[in-house]
Amino acid sequence: MSLTTVADGRYLDVNDSFLSMSGYLREEVIGRTSLEVGFWETWERRVDFIEHLLEAGSAKNVETRFRTKNGGVRILLSSAERLELGGQDCLVMASSDISDRKKAQEELKEAHSELMIAHEAVNRLRNQLEAENIYLQEELQQDQAYGDIVGQSPAIKHVLYKVSQVAPIDSTVLIMGETGTGKELVARAIHAASTRKERPMIKVNCGALSPNLIESELFGHEKGAFTGAANRKLGRFELADTGTFFLDEIGELPLDLQVKLLRVLQEGEFERVGGAKTLKTDVRIIAATNRDLKLEAEKGTFRQDLWYRLNVFPITTPSLRDRREDIPLLTEHFAKRFAQKFRKEITAVSPNAMAALCEYSWPGNIRELANVVERAVINAPGPVLRIHEDFAPQQVETTVTSVKTLEEMEREHILRVLEDVRWRVEGPRGAALILGLKPGTLRSRMVKLGIKAK
Numbered sequence: 001m002s003l004t005t006v007a008d009g010r011y012l013d014v015n016d017s018f019l020s021m022s023g024y025l026r027e028e029v030i031g032r033t034s035l036e037v038g039f040w041e042t043w044e045r046r047v048d049f050i051e052h053l054l055e056a057g058s059a060k061n062v063e064t065r066f067r068t069k070n071g072g073v074r075i076l077l078s079s080a081e082r083l084e085l086g087g088q089d090c091l092v093m094a095s096s097d098i099s100d101r102k103k104a105q106e107e108l109k110e111a112h113s114e115l116m117i118a119h120e121a122v123n124r125l126r127n128q129l130e131a132e133n134i135y136l137q138e139e140l141q142q143d144q145a146y147g148d149i150v151g152q153s154p155a156i157k158h159v160l161y162k163v164s165q166v167a168p169i170d171s172t173v174l175i176m177g178e179t180g181t182g183k184e185l186v187a188r189a190i191h192a193a194s195t196r197k198e199r200p201m202i203k204v205n206c207g208a209l210s211p212n213l214i215e216s217e218l219f220g221h222e223k224g225a226f227t228g229a230a231n232r233k234l235g236r237f238e239l240a241d242t243g244t245f246f247l248d249e250i251g252e253l254p255l256d257l258q259v260k261l262l263r264v265l266q267e268g269e270f271e272r273v274g275g276a277k278t279l280k281t282d283v284r285i286i287a288a289t290n291r292d293l294k295l296e297a298e299k300g301t302f303r304q305d306l307w308y309r310l311n312v313f314p315i316t317t318p319s320l321r322d323r324r325e326d327i328p329l330l331t332e333h334f335a336k337r338f339a340q341k342f343r344k345e346i347t348a349v350s351p352n353a354m355a356a357l358c359e360y361s362w363p364g365n366i367r368e369l370a371n372v373v374e375r376a377v378i379n380a381p382g383p384v385l386r387i388h389e390d391f392a393p394q395q396v397e398t399t400v401t402s403v404k405t406l407e408e409m410e411r412e413h414i415l416r417v418l419e420d421v422r423w424r425v426e427g428p429r430g431a432a433l434i435l436g437l438k439p440g441t442l443r444s445r446m447v448k449l450g451i452k453a454k
Contacts, residue, residue: 009033009050012090021097023069039066053091057082066095075099149185150333151326154413154435155318159186161434162420166313167193172265174250174310175288177317180367183288184248186317191244196284199243202236207252215257216273225274237270237281245283250310251291251302258303265309285310320362320369322409327358330366334373335385345383353387411449414442423453 011029019026022039029037040046045065053059059080066074076095083090149156166173167190175183184203191201209217216225220235237245247253253261264270265285269278287310294311296302320327331349339346353376362368376385417431424430425439432439446453 009035012088018095021068021074022066028069040064053080053082063098064095075102149182149189150330151323152329153318153323153326154410154417155323156326157436158413158417158420158434159315159317160189162313162315163189163193166190166315168195170195170284172284172310172312173286174293174312174314175286175317176293176314177288177290178319178365179290180365181317181319182366183290183317184246186315187244187246187248187286187288190286191246191284194244194284196243200240201244201246202240203246203248204236205248207249211254214254215260218257219260219270219272220275221273222275225272229274232272235270235272237264237283238279240283241281243283245285247285247287249289250287251289251293251296255301255303258306262303262306262309265306320365322413324358327369328354330369331357331373334370335377338374338377342377344377344380346377346380346385347383349385350387353385356387407449410445411451414445414449414451418451418453425453 010031010033014026014029019029022029024037034040034046049059049062049064052062059078062078062080064076064078066076068074075098077098078093078095080091080093083092149160151157163186173187173190175186177183187203188201191197204214204217206214216229216233216235218235218237220233220238221229223229223232247261260270264281264283268280268282270281271278291302293302293307297304297307320330328349331354335346335349338344357369357372364371372387373385376387380386414431414435417434418425421429421431421434425432425442427433430439432442435442437445445451
C-alpha cells in the first residue's frame with residue numbers, strides 16, 4: 001500500500017510490502033514522486049491512470065506495470081481511492097503482485113495454443129495416413145503390369161542410364177513412348193532410386209477419369225462442394241506431399257486443369273474444389289504420354305507453357321520392335337510369373353513359340369507380349385510353353401514398312417546415345433561406356449554406319 005498527495009504526487013507513506021516488492025528503501029521513496037523514482041514503465045501509462053482516477057474518484061482492479069529498483073517489471077493489480085487526510089488531498093493505493101499468475105496464464109495460453117496446433121497437425125496427419133492407406137490398398141489390389149524392368153538390349157540399357165542420371169535429382173521427368181512400353185515401370189524405377197523413396201509414389205491416370213471427376217481426384221474437395229460431396233476428401237497432390245506424383249496419360253488432361261497443374265509445378269500451390277484456402281505441396285512430378293505433346297502444343301490442344309515445364313528431362317521408352325533381343329528374356333520372365341500365379345509348372349518355352357514371338361511386330365508392345373504369354377500359360381497342358389492358334393493370325397499384322405534392319409536400329413541407337421552425351425565418345429560419361437563398347441570399337445562402328453562426329 002502507498003499514500004501520495006494529489007497536488008504534486010509525492011509519496012507520504014509506503015508499507016513494508018511495497019518496499020519488499022520494489023526493492024527500495026523507505027528514504028529513497030518518501031518525498032519523491034513515482035516518476036522521479038521511475039516506478040511507471042511509461043509516462044503515458046501514468047498519465048492515463050491518474051486522469052482516470054481524478055475523473056472517477058477511485059479505481060478498481062486496474063492492471064499496471066511497475067518497474068523495480070533492479071530494472072525488472074512486475075505486473076500489479078491496483079485499486080486507488082481519493083481521500084482527504086490531515087487537510088491534504090491524497091490518494092491511497094493498494095496493489096497485489098500478479099506477475100506469477102500472469103506468467104502462468106500466458107504459459108497456459110501458449111501451451112493451449114501449441115496443443116491446438118499439434119491437435120490440428122495430428123488430425124491432418126491422421127487424415128492423410130488414412131487416405132494413403134486407402135490408396136495403397138487399392139494399389140496392392142491392382143496387378144502390377146510387368147514386374148521389374150527386364151532386358152539387356154542397348155535400347156533398354158540407355159533408358160536405365162537416363163534413369164540413373166535423373167533419379168537423385170528432383171527434376172520433372174517426362175516419359176514418352178508407345179502404349180505398353182513400360183512407362184510406369186520407368187517412373188517407379190526413378191522413384192525407387194530417388195531421395196523420396198521412403199514416401200509413396202502416388203499416380204493418376206488422366207485418361208481413365210471423366211473430366212468432372214479428375215479435378216477432385218487431383219486436388220481434393222471440401223464437404224458440400226458439389227452434389228455427392230458428403231465429406232472432405234484429400235486429393236492426390238496432398239497424398240503425394242514430400243513424395244512422387246506420377247501423372248500417366250498427361251496428354252488427356254483437360255485444358256482448364258492444365259492451368260492448375262502448371263501452378264502446382266511453378267508455385268507448389270492449389271485449392272481443393274469448393275475451398276478458398278491455398279494449400280502447399282512438395283512433390284516431384286513424373287508425367288507420361290503416348291502422344292506427341294510438342295505437336296499437340298503447336299496445334300493448341302495442349303498448353304505450350306505446360307509442355308515446356310514438363311519437358312525438363314525427357315525419357316523415351318523403346319518399342320518392343322526396337323529391342324527384339326529382349327523378347328526371350330521377357331517371355332521367360334512372364335512365363336515364370338504367370339506359372340506361379342496359376343500354380344502351373346512351366347520349365348521351357350518351345351523353340352517354335354520363341355521364334356514366333358521374336359518375329360511378331362508387337363503393336364501392343366510389352367503389354368501385348370504379357371497377355372500372349374499369360375494365355376499360353378493358361379492353355380499349357382504340360383511343362384513346355386507353346387503358342388496356340390490365337391497368336392498365329394496376329395502375325396499377319398507385321399508389315400514390311402514397320403520392320404527395321406538390325407543395322408538401322410543400331411545406327412539410330414548409337415546416334416541417340418551420342419546426342420545425349422553431346423558426342424563425347426570416351427570417358428566416364430562417354431557413349432562408349434554407356435553402350436558397353438571400347439572407344440575404338442565404337443569409332444569403327446560409327447565409320448561403318450556412316451555416323452560422323454559433330
